[in-house]
Amino acid sequence: MTAYDKFQHALLEAMKEYILPSMTGKEKAAFGRVMKNYLLDLDGPKVLDSKHTGREIHLRKLFYGFTEIAGSLDTLDDIELFVGRFPFSGTRVTKERYLQFHVECHLAELYLLRERLDIYLTLLEKQYKKDSRLTKIRKVCDVLRDVIAKSLDGVLRTRHTHIHQTRFRDEDINRLQSIGLLARSGNDKLTNAMRMYFQMEHSRIRKKWKIQIATNNKAVRALLDTFFETIYPLVFDETTHALAYPSRLHF
Numbered sequence: 001m002t003a004y005d006k007f008q009h010a011l012l013e014a015m016k017e018y019i020l021p022s023m024t025g026k027e028k029a030a031f032g033r034v035m036k037n038y039l040l041d042l043d044g045p046k047v048l049d050s051k052h053t054g055r056e057i058h059l060r061k062l063f064y065g066f067t068e069i070a071g072s073l074d075t076l077d078d079i080e081l082f083v084g085r086f087p088f089s090g091t092r093v094t095k096e097r098y099l100q101f102h103v104e105c106h107l108a109e110l111y112l113l114r115e116r117l118d119i120y121l122t123l124l125e126k127q128y129k130k131d132s133r134l135t136k137i138r139k140v141c142d143v144l145r146d147v148i149a150k151s152l153d154g155v156l157r158t159r160h161t162h163i164h165q166t167r168f169r170d171e172d173i174n175r176l177q178s179i180g181l182l183a184r185s186g187n188d189k190l191t192n193a194m195r196m197y198f199q200m201e202h203s204r205i206r207k208k209w210k211i212q213i214a215t216n217n218k219a220v221r222a223l224l225d226t227f228f229e230t231i232y233p234l235v236f237d238e239t240t241h242a243l244a245y246p247s248r249l250h251f
Contacts (some may be wrong), residue, residue: 003229004221010236011066014243031160044146055248058127062235064244065120069224072113076220079106080213083206093201096176099209103170106213107156113220117227121145124234131246137234144230151223154218172205 001009023031031048038046044165052060058228083102086095142143179201237244 002221003227003232004223007232007235008066008070010232010241012064013241015063018056018059027194055243055245057241058245058249061123061127063124065116068116069113069120072109072116072222073220075109076106076113076213079109080210080217084210093208094180095176096173096180099176099202099206100170100173103209103213104157104205106216107179110152110216110220111156114148114156120143121231124231128234128246130248133234140234141229144206144227145156148223149224151219170209171207172208176201176205 034045034048036042037044079102083099083106086098088098107212121144124190125138125141128134131137176198179194183191183198185191185194232238233244235244236242
């Protein structure tokens, strides 16, 4: 089990302790009504009207922050799959624009993941603000911020260089778009030659980005393992694997 999976498992187990035992028959009925209203967009309450303890709020903040990080990882994996396929033949979507779109999405999601990891560290510092372990937690968070920067800033520098001025452009993809225009310009000798050349270049450039995206995603998984392995003993008891609540929530 990876450190990422270990953290996720422990967090889900902590959630179960609150959800399963506390749901009485009346509460389950209320929960069912709320879910029905939400899913079917019916009139009536779509959120449970209930008060939460400090421990529940702490757990929900940890859980929500983790789901945001997990969502970025899932999106990056999806893009790695999408970039190797072109399912839109016969539509206005061209192969070069499809590739450009997913490269941009990949870089944007890496940036979003970086922000979400930083937000999670800030969350830990806030949640344990009056805890005796705060000094240690801050030191750990500072170290992890450096690790995140070293892992992602090199890739994201490419995005930042362009994103505030113009759309991100890869020279190969940019050139491929020009070739594509010529390949669709008619039915003469030049056009036919450009169609063949387009296929070769598209295959090469797509392969280049498939490798790059797969490499980036592999680095992201290594980063997440380091991240969650490091904060695990701050959030959970390493012996019991139960949540290590901030001292203000001890009772």
